[in-house]
Amino acid sequence: MLRPDDNVPAPGQDPPVDHVLLEAQYELNPAGICLVNDQRELVSCNRRFREIWRLTLENAPHKDMAVCLEAILRGLEDPAAFARLTGQPGAQQGELPLQDNRTLQFHSVPARHDQTFAGYVWYFYDITELTRMREQLRHLAYYDELTGLPNRRLFHDLLKHCLTGARRNEELVGVLFLDLDNFKQVNDILGHPAGDWFLCNTASLLRSCLREMDLICRWGGDEFVLALPAIKSLGDAEHVADKLIKAIADADVLDNPACPRPGLSIGISLFPCDAQGPDTLIRKADMAMYSAKQTGKNRYCFFPPSLPLSPPGSGEHQKNSDQHG
Numbered sequence: 001m002l003r004p005d006d007n008v009p010a011p012g013q014d015p016p017v018d019h020v021l022l023e024a025q026y027e028l029n030p031a032g033i034c035l036v037n038d039q040r041e042l043v044s045c046n047r048r049f050r051e052i053w054r055l056t057l058e059n060a061p062h063k064d065m066a067v068c069l070e071a072i073l074r075g076l077e078d079p080a081a082f083a084r085l086t087g088q089p090g091a092q093q094g095e096l097p098l099q100d101n102r103t104l105q106f107h108s109v110p111a112r113h114d115q116t117f118a119g120y121v122w123y124f125y126d127i128t129e130l131t132r133m134r135e136q137l138r139h140l141a142y143y144d145e146l147t148g149l150p151n152r153r154l155f156h157d158l159l160k161h162c163l164t165g166a167r168r169n170e171e172l173v174g175v176l177f178l179d180l181d182n183f184k185q186v187n188d189i190l191g192h193p194a195g196d197w198f199l200c201n202t203a204s205l206l207r208s209c210l211r212e213m214d215l216i217c218r219w220g221g222d223e224f225v226l227a228l229p230a231i232k233s234l235g236d237a238e239h240v241a242d243k244l245i246k247a248i249a250d251a252d253v254l255d256n257p258a259c260p261r262p263g264l265s266i267g268i269s270l271f272p273c274d275a276q277g278p279d280t281l282i283r284k285a286d287m288a289m290y291s292a293k294q295t296g297k298n299r300y301c302f303f304p305p306s307l308p309l310s311p312p313g314s315g316e317h318q319k320n321s322d323q324h325g
Contacts, residue, residue, distance in 0.1 A: 032124035034068065038117055040086075042069050052104065052124050075099060082106075086122075095127070102128040144218040146196055147203035155217030155225060159278040162215065162229050163271055173271040174228035174237035177285035178206070178244070181263035181297045183222040189259045198262070205251055209243050225282060234270060234302065241266045241300035249298075263298030265289055274303050 026033065032049035036042055042065035050056070053071040073079045077097040085092050086108055096104040105125040111118045142154035150158065159175070166173045180202065187195040199222065206224060207216055215227035228237055248264045267288025275281045284303040292301040 030125075032126075034122040034124070035111075035119065036122060037119040040120075041065070043119075049124060052126055086120075095131075096124075102126060103131045147200050147218050149203050149207070149224075150215070150217040152217055152219050152225070155215060155219075155227075156278055158215050159227050159281075162227055163276075163278060163281075166229060166271060167276075169230075171230045172232070172236075172273075173281075174226075174231050174234075174240070175269045175271070175281040175285045176226040176228070176237065176241060176244075176300075177219075177267040177269075177282065177289040178224040178226065179265045179289055179293065180222040180248075181265055181293075182260040183262060185260050186262060190256065201251070202248065202262075205247055206244060209240070209247050225285070234268075237268050237270065238300070241268060245298060245300065265292040265297050266300035267292055267303065268300060269303040 027046050029046060029048060032052040033046045034042055034049050035044040045065070045068055049068070053068065053075060055068065055071055072082070075098050076082050077099050081094075082096060085094055085106070091110060092106075092108040094106055096106050098104065103126075105127045107123040107125075109121045109123070111121050142151060143149065144151045162173060165171070183195065183198075186198055199218075203216075203218065203224070206226075210216060210226065210228075213229055215229070217225050219225045226240075228240060231237055244266065245264045248262060252261075267285040267290070269275060269281045269284040269288060271281055274284050288301045288303040292299050295301070
């Protein structure tokens with residue numbers, strides 16, 4: 001049998017202790033349990049099952065198992081996937097997303113009586129909070145907590161995948177290494193909360209200057225790294241660098257005369273010309289960025305960093321950089 005119905009006492013007799021304990025184990029189990037006969041018909045469910053599927057005795061009497069099945073199918077985000085899962089022989093398990101944004105862990109276990117197949121026991125566990133915590137941990141592992149941008153670990157994986165596609169399609173990919181000029185003074189003069197606020201605004205500003213397909217991450221501190229897939233020439237990377245420098249210069253988010261205006265120094269490397277792998281591309285863009293720093297800041301430089309390149313009309317940027325150091 002699928003429920004502890006053996007040794008049912010005669011009228012007027014107390015039920016055996018083992019029968020009482022089995023019944024309690026069934027009803028008080030932390031899993032929602034549903035019993036299914038060999039014809040795949042629902043025949044019984046416990047209290048936790050009703051709680052999970054939000055059934056009451058009023059809308060689903062104990063004997064009305066058709067209502068229980070309707071509740072399952074109505075609540076599932078993908079009823080067809082559940083039908084395929086339960087239609088397979090043997091033990092099955094999987095996660096079931098619900099339409100109300102909860103997530104259930106499902107197990108289907110074959111039940112036997114005297115070596116004869118009797119049906120299945122379905123177990124449902126509400127793992128919504130566990131799933132949410134798992135997603136939070138994943139986010140912490142792959143995204144910067146302050147800005148919400150991908151961190152260097154995720155960026156490295158995304159760039160590696162991007163280069164694989166570029167190699168297959170014979171496309172160029174630009175890698176830009178960005179460093180904020182004068183950011184240390186922002187922290188020293190206005191304090192770290194203001195610095196954090198400025199970093200968050202800068203991250204949003206940089207993202208708004210890019211295409212949907214472009215990649216961006218916070219590398220650490222006041223450094224960001226970008227990847228520009230499927231560009232046509234060095235000029236495309238130059239255009240983006242010019243756009244980013246102008247956006248930072250025009251933002252004026254600090255508006256504090258005591259604090260020097262932040263700028264942006266950028267180094268650029270190009271796949272496949274400068275390197276084939278993500279690590280070397282990033283390192284060479286970093287080297288080019290330091291060249292931009294050493295030759296006046298608030299400008300961009302290609303790798304190899306022999307000739308610093310400034311965007312059109314950058315005389316104003318150069319003047320500000322010379323004044324603030």
